[in-house]
Amino acid sequence: MMNWRQILLVLKREYLTRVKSTVFIISTLLIPLGFVAYIALIIGIQFWESEPQQDIGIHDQTEMLVERLINQNDDRYTDMTHVPVDSLRSLVIIGQLDGYILLTEDHITGGQPPEYIYTGSSSVTLQTSIRTDLREAIREERLVREQVSDEIRNIFETQVSLQTRKLTETGDEEEDHAAFYAALGFILGLVIFFSLFMYGTIIMRGVIEEKSNRIIEVIASSIRPIELLTGKILGITSVAITQFAVWTLLIVLVAMAAGPIAMMLVGDVTADPAAMEAAGGIDPAMFEIPAVPVSLVFGFFVFFVLGYFLYSALFASIGSAVDSESDTQQLMMPVFVVLFIGFFLNMEVVQNPDSGISLFGSLFPFFAPMNMISRMAISSVPLWQIGLSIFLMLATIAGTMLLSARIYRVGILQYGGKAGFKDLLKWFRQS
Amino acid sequence: MSVINVKNVSKSFGKTRAVINVSFEVETGKIFGLLGPNGAGKTTTLRMINYIISPDTGEIRVHNETVSSKTQKWIGYLPEERGLYKKMKVGEQLLYLAQLKGLSTGEAKKRIRYWLERFGAIDWHSKQVGELSKGMSQKIQFIATIVHEPDIYIFDEPFSGLDPINSELLKEIIIELREKGKAVLFSTHRMEQVEQMCDDICLFNNGRAVLTGNLREIKKNAGKNTVLLEFVGDGSFIELLDGVRINNRSTNFAEIRILDDQKPQMILEKAMEHTEIQKFELVEPSLTEIFITTVGEDNVNPKELV
Numbered sequence: 067m068m069n070w071r072q073i074l075l076v077l078k079r080e081y082l083t084r085v086k087s088t089v090f091i092i093s094t095l096l097i098p099l100g101f102v103a104y105i106a107l108i109i110g111i112q113f114w115e116s117e118p119q120q121d122i123g124i125h126d127q128t129e130m131l132v133e134r135l136i137n138q139n140d141d142r143y144t145d146m147t148h149v150p151v152d153s154l155r156s157l158v159i160i161g162q163l164d165g166y167i168l169l170t171e172d173h174i175t176g177g178q179p180p181e182y183i184y185t186g187s188s189s190v191t192l193q194t195s196i197r198t199d200l201r202e203a204i205r206e207e208r209l210v211r212e213q214v215s216d217e218i219r220n221i222f223e224t225q226v227s228l229q230t231r232k233l234t235e236t237g238d239e240e241e242d243h244a245a246f247y248a249a250l251g252f253i254l255g256l257v258i259f260f261s262l263f264m265y266g267t268i269i270m271r272g273v274i275e276e277k278s279n280r281i282i283e284v285i286a287s288s289i290r291p292i293e294l295l296t297g298k299i300l301g302i303t304s305v306a307i308t309q310f311a312v313w314t315l316l317i318v319l320v321a322m323a324a325g326p327i328a329m330m331l332v333g334d335v336t337a338d339p340a341a342m343e344a345a346g347g348i349d350p351a352m353f354e355i356p357a358v359p360v361s362l363v364f365g366f367f368v369f370f371v372l373g374y375f376l377y378s379a380l381f382a383s384i385g386s387a388v389d390s391e392s393d394t395q396q397l398m399m400p401v402f403v404v405l406f407i408g409f410f411l412n413m414e415v416v417q418n419p420d421s422g423i424s425l426f427g428s429l430f431p432f433f434a435p436m437n438m439i440s441r442m443a444i445s446s447v448p449l450w451q452i453g454l455s456i457f458l459m460l461a462t463i464a465g466t467m468l469l470s471a472r473i474y475r476v477g478i479l480q481y482g483g484k485a486g487f488k489d490l491l492k493w494f495r496q497s
Numbered sequence: 498m499s500v501i502n503v504k505n506v507s508k509s510f511g512k513t514r515a516v517i518n519v520s521f522e523v524e525t526g527k528i529f530g531l532l533g534p535n536g537a538g539k540t541t542t543l544r545m546i547n548y549i550i551s552p553d554t555g556e557i558r559v560h561n562e563t564v565s566s567k568t569q570k571w572i573g574y575l576p577e578e579r580g581l582y583k584k585m586k587v588g589e590q591l592l593y594l595a596q597l598k599g600l601s602t603g604e605a606k607k608r609i610r611y612w613l614e615r616f617g618a619i620d621w622h623s624k625q626v627g628e629l630s631k632g633m634s635q636k637i638q639f640i641a642t643i644v645h646e647p648d649i650y651i652f653d654e655p656f657s658g659l660d661p662i663n664s665e666l667l668k669e670i671i672i673e674l675r676e677k678g679k680a681v682l683f684s685t686h687r688m689e690q691v692e693q694m695c696d697d698i699c700l701f702n703n704g705r706a707v708l709t710g711n712l713r714e715i716k717k718n719a720g721k722n723t724v725l726l727e728f729v730g731d732g733s734f735i736e737l738l739d740g741v742r743i744n745n746r747s748t749n750f751a752e753i754r755i756l757d758d759q760k761p762q763m764i765l766e767k768a769m770e771h772t773e774i775q776k777f778e779l780v781e782p783s784l785t786e787i788f789i790t791t792v793g794e795d796n797v798n799p800k801e802l803v
Contacts, residue, residue, distance in 0.1 A: 079593050083584065275583075283576035283578055284576060284580075286549045287576070289569075289597055290566060
């Protein structure tokens with residue numbers, strides 16, 4: 067019934083004029099660039115915090131600990147036992163040293179904590195690192211003094227390495243991934259929320275522009291309004307998909323590059339575990355994004371496109387009812403409210419992806435684009451629910467398209483005066 | 498041969514009856530004028546012929562087919578509310594509009610070049626419409642209307658807002674189209690344009706077609722019942738005449754329509770008594786006059802007719 071040649075012509079025009087625009091090119095490139103900058107910032111902070119040139123003087127009255135410390139990190143610790151404490155203070159003040167530690171017998175036997183005296187700044191990671199070094203040195207010395215057998219000392223040492231492994235690989239890591247998917251689900255829902263809104267506004271503006279440029283009647287004498295509307299919606303959907311595809315691609319590239327780049331930046335430091343700890347505990351693995359299932363990416367596109375079909379028709383009919391963008395507020399209100407409810411439901415979905423409310427949100431056509439994708443990211447949603455959700459959306463799209471097309475058809479030829487809901491109802495009945 | 502056939506067409510918007518039982522035929526090789534005051538239903542009728550809106554009752558046929566997406570392609574339409582995409586280049590825009598009318602890309606490009614050259618606008622091909630002056634955009638709008646070279650042309654109030662140069666240009670185009678054997682239908686509320694150009698007319702008032710037919714015949718049938726009088730002297734006697742309507746009056750000129758069976762000689766005699774006559778002529782009434790006679794003086798807002 068519809069003439070696809072005409073629809074394609076409209077689609078092509080809508081697509082090309084937007085994709086060629088500077089706004090599109092800039093926004094498409096800037097957002098991933100922002101992402102890159104964000105990652106770079108995190109790496110940068112970690113990197114600068116790790117500051118390998120920390121120079122710490124050790125005044126060791128016990129003469130048993132300093133050697134162990136130097137063994138752990140000879141870049142950081144210097145034996146200053148022969149230098150009087152007063153002189154050490156001066157050295158720290160004039161900046162020759164970053165700080166000093168006075169170690170006495172009490173620290174070994176009495177369990178009194180040693181003090182790190184420093185000037186300037188000191189990061190939490192550095193302090194943690196020094197604390198670990200001291201703890202190990204003192205513990206080792208105590209074990210030696212208690213004449214503990216080698217077996218037991220080995221047990222302690224294995225314990226140390228066990229701790230390290232636990233940090234990066236086991237339990238903790240799993241926890242991390244759950245948080246990651248929850249965040250991903252929330253972000254995907256958020257992206258769809260903003261996109262429906264952003265691209266909805268774009269189509270609305272396009273409709274208003276055709277009216278205010280007075281081109282619409284020429285177009286209407288060549289093509290049926292439903293074809294024009296369909297062409298516009300498909301055109302802007304293509305623009306959105308292009309933008310998402312570029313973003314996805316760039317983000318994947320960045321994510322793939324982030325690990326190696328981080329590795330390169332902190333390079334040799336990570337070569338041996340002790341030095342790595344000194345570097346502030348940078349682990350390139352933390353920049354690697356856990357695998358995102360392809361089905362989720364696919365689901366994102368499907369639910370965005372369906373959601374966009376649903377909402378864009380409404381946005382277009384609002385655009386057809388007014389002469390300028392400033393007149394849209396009253397008509398936009400209900401669409402806004404519905405979108406926002408869907409967005410707020412998303413908070414619930416992220417926390418309890420399988421609750422009754424979440425199930426409702428992911429099936430109700432106006433919320434489903436946001437809520438279903440969040441659920442899909444977080445929990446494994448039964449296939450029949452996804453299918454039902456898509457089916458309900460398709461049915462609703464047929465309804466909104468019909469409703470919008472009838473309003474649109476009359477609205478585009480109306481000039482002067484703001485239309486209200488009463489007018490829309492009148493137009494709907496008229497056509 | 499009739500190419501547009503409007504038959505008993507009515508259209509209402511809510512309680513407003515915009516077009517009421519209108520019928521007329523537009524023939525090929527002729528210029529058809531649709532005239533009447535603003536709000537008489539002209540634009541609604543043109544939109545129905547262009548398949549932009551549908552009639553409630555009645556039928557419209559173009560080339561003997563009920564109006565449809567297909568018949569749209571046979572028509573070049575210049576609406577009253579006309580414009581262009583501001584952010585598109587002239588060439589791209591004309592191409593898009595021509596393709597929507599069914600032209601292939603190659604054919605459209607060829608014709609766009611031809612018309613741009615003909616209008617001395619080929620240099621604007623790669624300019625954005627937003628950069629063009631109003632007069633330039635109007636030329637591009639003409640081209641957009643005629644570029645697919647259809648058989649039927651519909652112009653809604655084509656001369657409103659045109660500068661004198663473009664006004665002349667459009668007149669030339671319309672005359673040329675008639676000479677090529679095309680059918681031209683245009684609406685206007687300016688009677689003198691119709692008198693200059695049209696072969697056939699349809700007079701609209703309050704949604705009804707009150708008078709339809711060949712312009713010459715309509716005028717002939719009205720009879721020579723209008724006196725054009727030029728004089729020197731005191732013209733106050735004119736106001737005292739009975740059974741006449743004074744349409745045009747200045748210090749030494751008057752157009753007097755004789756309403757009843759009075760003899761024009763009576764006016765001549767009165768004029769001779771009071772003034773020195775320079776010219777006395779008996780002519781057919783003007784279209785404005787015919788319009789007023791047809792719809793009745795009380796139903797006309799004189800400001801709407803120029």
